Amino acid sequence: MQMPVHIVAAGGFVENDKGEILLVKTRRDGHWVFPGGQVEVGENLIDGLRREVKEESGIDVKVSHLVGVFSNRAPYEGHSGVKIVPTKVMFDFVCEPIGGELTTSDETSESCWISKEQVLDMVSAPALRTRYQAYLDYNGSVHYMDYITKPKFELKFKKNI
Template sequence: MKRFPTHIVAVFGVVENANREVLLLKHRHRDIWMFPGGQVEVGENLIEALVREAREESGMEIEPGHLFCITSNTCTYPGYDGYDTVPSKVIMGFACTYKSGDFGESDETTEHLWVARDRVLDYVKMPDFIDKYKAYLEFDGTVRYLSYVTKPNYKVDLETTL
């Protein structure tokens, strides 16, 4: 049986273009709209991981900027692909700028949209993504920290600033 590390470290980015529209990606298997991001691989730093994930999921090049939130998904749940348990996750959110490239489908994504900032929540429906996007919109120079569980139901256990 394979085991994940104690925590999974992940990153995501809210990517804006020159028109201040936000990039959303449609997940291939879950029928949700999401921000680019994913797990940090061995030997990668956070910025490298975010740039790689955006490129893999969208075909686009981005420029990560400031950190606006850190979240902890503290629930665990049954694993997959030979893993026994999916552990807690620590996820960093970065404000990003679109640099170049055209959308291309990936193993994880099928579509993309550039959405006006005030319309993003018309598409993003996962509660943790909603809270992360609100932290982005409300960024005032302090980093928001959220600790939550997603299973069996979404619940924020702690919300503070750092």
């Protein structure tokens, strides 16, 4: 059996005291997303998330609680000698802004605060919309979902744990 290879990522639903959500627009494809990304070697989930939010938006955050764990089993192109990465595992957390100023980065062309009700008007990717809905539906139980994004989005399994 080949040793499994996974990408581990953390995403943040950053909500300010006005009830607005932080979104960033990616330079890669021009889509609006929640800040977050891959956890680097030697980094834990919380530190990785704080770093990603700061890099992508300029905002410093305090990570509050886990709302969901998501497995995307659609294969991705690898790097560093790995040809295909079979699964991406994402941990989504609620975050509180504690400083910094909105800015952009090499990865983002825009960043903004948007009302909770308008987020789904801006976020188009089905997987991100599903993860945002899990955030909205959070009631103290962590959501677990398994899906694929290629050739099209398909939710395979869903459970609260």
